[in-house]
Amino acid sequence: xxxxxxxxxxxxxxxxxxxxxxxxxxxxxxxxxxxxxxxxxxxxxxxxxxxxxxxxxxxxxxxxxxxxxxxxxxxxxxxxxxxxxxxxxxxxxxxxxxxxxxxxxxxxxxxxxxxxxxxxxxxxxxxxxxxxxxxxxxxxxxxxxxxxxxxxxxxxxxxxxxxxxxxxxxxxxxxxxxxxxxxxxxxxxxxxxxxxxxxxxxxxxxxxxxxxxxxxxxxxxxxxxxxxxxxxxxxxxxxxxxxxxxxxxxxxxxxxxxxxxxxxxxxxxxxxxxxxxxxxxxxxxxxxxxxxxxxxxxxxxxxxxxxxxxxxxxxxxxxxxxxxxxxxxxxxxxxxxxxxxxxxxxxxxxxxxxxxxxxxxxxxxxxxxxxxxxxxxxxxxxxxxxxxxxxxxxxx
Numbered sequence: 001x002x003x004x005x006x007x008x009x010x011x012x013x014x015x016x017x018x019x020x021x022x023x024x025x026x027x028x029x030x031x032x033x034x035x036x037x038x039x040x041x042x043x044x045x046x047x048x049x050x051x052x053x054x055x056x057x058x059x060x061x062x063x064x065x066x067x068x069x070x071x072x073x074x075x076x077x078x079x080x081x082x083x084x085x086x087x088x089x090x091x092x093x094x095x096x097x098x099x100x101x102x103x104x105x106x107x108x109x110x111x112x113x114x115x116x117x118x119x120x121x122x123x124x125x126x127x128x129x130x131x132x133x134x135x136x137x138x139x140x141x142x143x144x145x146x147x148x149x150x151x152x153x154x155x156x157x158x159x160x161x162x163x164x165x166x167x168x169x170x171x172x173x174x175x176x177x178x179x180x181x182x183x184x185x186x187x188x189x190x191x192x193x194x195x196x197x198x199x200x201x202x203x204x205x206x207x208x209x210x211x212x213x214x215x216x217x218x219x220x221x222x223x224x225x226x227x228x229x230x231x232x233x234x235x236x237x238x239x240x241x242x243x244x245x246x247x248x249x250x251x252x253x254x255x256x257x258x259x260x261x262x263x264x265x266x267x268x269x270x271x272x273x274x275x276x277x278x279x280x281x282x283x284x285x286x287x288x289x290x291x292x293x294x295x296x297x298x299x300x301x302x303x304x305x306x307x308x309x310x311x312x313x314x315x316x317x318x319x320x321x322x323x324x325x326x327x328x329x330x331x332x333x334x335x336x337x338x339x340x341x342x343x344x345x346x347x348x349x350x351x352x353x354x355x356x357x358x359x360x361x362x363x364x365x366x367x368x369x370x371x372x373x374x375x376x377x378x379x380x381x382x383x384x385x386x387x388x389x390x391x392x393x394x395x396x
Contacts, residue, residue, distance in 0.1 A: 004031030006040065008047035012085060015057070015075040020090040020125035027060070027074045048073055056081035090133070094122035097133040101140055108150050110187040111143060129179045141167040142176045146183040154205040155285075162205065191316035193350050194282055202320060204285030212237045212290050215265040216275030217246040232265060232278075240290035245297060249275040251386050252298060253332060254291065256281055256308040256317055260378050264307075268383040282317055288324035295325040305332035305386045310339045311375035312352040312368055318361040319353040330360050333381050336367045342381070343374030 005011035011028045018026040030048075035041040048070060051057045060072040075081065082089055098119030102112065122133040131139045148154060148166045157165070163173035173180065177196040184190070190199040200206065215232035219225050221242045225233070235242070251274035255261040261278040269276065277294070279287055295304060306321050306329055308314030314334060322329050352365040359365075367373050 002027075002029050004029045004034070006031050006034050006036075006044060008044045008051075009085065011048070011073060012051060012057070012081060013087070015073070016078060016081060016085070016087065017125055019075055019078050020123070022124060025075055027072045029072050030070055032069060045070060051081065051084055054080055054084060056084050090125045091123040093133050094119050097122060097136045100136045101143065105140070105143060105147065107143065107147055108187060111146060111150075111183060114183050114186065115143070129182055131179070138176075139179075141169075141172050142179045142183065145173055145176070145180050149180070149184060149203065149205065150187065154203070156204075159205065159207045191282060191313060191320075191353075193313040193316070198282045201284040202282050206284050206286075210280050210284070210287070211235060212240065212287055213261065213278040214243065214275065214294075215261075215269075215272060215277075216249055217272045218275065219244045219246055232276075237284070237286035237290035240293040243294060243297070245275070249273070249298060249302060251275075251388065252295065252302060252304045253277070253386060254279050254304075254306045254321055255378075256306075256314065257378050260307060260381075260383060264383040268385050274386070279317070279321065282313075283320060283324070288320065291321060292324050292326065295327065300327070303386065303388050304329040306330075306334075307332040307378060308334060309375070309377045310334050310343060310364065310368075311346070311377075312350040312365075314378075315353040315355070315361050315365045315368065319355055319359060322359060322361070328358075328360060330386075331364060332386050333378065333384070334361070334364055336364060338381070339364075339367065339374045339376055343376035345372055346375050 003014060005014070005028060011030070014028050015026050030041075030044065032041065035044070048057070048059065051073075052059050055077050056075075058074045058076050059070050060074065061067055062069045062071040078089070098115060101118070102115050107115070118128045118131075118139075121128045128139075131142075144167055145163065148162070153166065154162050159173055160170035164170040166172075177200060181190060181196040181199045185199075188203060190202065194202070197206075211234040213232050213234050218233065220233065220235070221244065253264070253274055253276045255264060255276060255278055258278060258280070261276065265272070265276050275294070275298075277291070279291070283291065298304075304325060304327070306318050308317045318329070318331060318334070352368040353361065355362040355365045368375070
């Protein structure tokens with residue numbers, strides 16, 4: 001339904017707003033039913049006619065009984081109307097703002113392209129991720145944070161320290177993490193389903209690294225933990241090299257979900273035949289390094305498994321761990337057959353990980369990319385030992 005106006009300046013301004021948004025010759029309509037008086041209607045028509053006289057707009061008149069009324073006003077010359085209203089074109093404002101946005105910043109080419117794209121958005125009178133052209137100084141901080149990440153200045157520091165050292169405010173990153181990820185998403189690879197904070201975790205930027213929870217027949221340095229038999233051990237990821245295996249595990253299993261982790265070690269493997277680790281969703285860079293260290297402690301013959309939801313996020317988490325460990329790993333309770341038998345078609349489809357053909361999750365990722373593919377949360381399944389472990393036990 002077309003917008004109608006009783007204020008001439010608002011009508012003319014609306015024509016320019018829609019011109020800046022991409023309409024070549026927008027039109028607007030008077031709202032005769034809403035004029036408070038004949039005097040107000042006459043004053044409105046006078047201003048519109050003055051704009052017509054200088055070539056800024058053209059007037060379309062009604063027919064029949066309404067032939068003496070202006071039916072619509074069409075933009076003819078945006079340049080003339082800008083001058084009439086004393087308004088600076090959004091394109092000029094955007095050009096100036098874009099110049100100030102990148103002035104003095106040494107930026108990655110990808111960020112320069114983003115800045116040009118933002119200028120184009122501003123030139124159409126729109127905002128970018130909530131930032132208008134008058135928000136240049138705030139957005140400069142977002143670009144500075146993104147560039148600092150590309151320069152690896154985020155490694156080994158927490159969220160607030162990184163933010164404070166980069167832009168002088170410890171809370172800027174928290175307030176703008178979505179915009180930072182959006183700038184970086186064309187340069188770095190993030191899981192498409194990850195929230196901004198999860199995405200930043202995968203490249204090593206987090207408030208503080210969550211503990212790595214590990215269950216198995218393990219000790220810590222020279223401390224013998226066999227006498228206290230902990231349910232599981234929680235350590236900071238950087239302490240992974242302190243782990244010692246009391247005896248070689250039959251398998252290694254990483255688990256995405258905390259409830260599934262607890263159920264597995266309590267129900268499927270109470271005897272701690274294997275080593276089971278909770279990775280907490282998208283594993284942080286510190287957790288990835290810890291997994292690499294621990295995987296290096298076991299024999300190449302020891303199978304390594306990962307258990308996630310059967311969905312696109314699960315394939316991304318699997319692939320992240322597979323890359324971090326640097327050796328083949330196998331999916332646990334993550335098969336096409338399980339998905340078809342127990343899963344449901346999701347309301348919203350997402351893209352699975354783009355896997356190489358030799359990836360352990362390649363077949364499932366290919367299936368999940370198909371129309372009608374079913375997904376399943378891992379909590380829906382009861383925990384069981386990995387198949388290779390079950391077969392090995394059956395032979396003993």
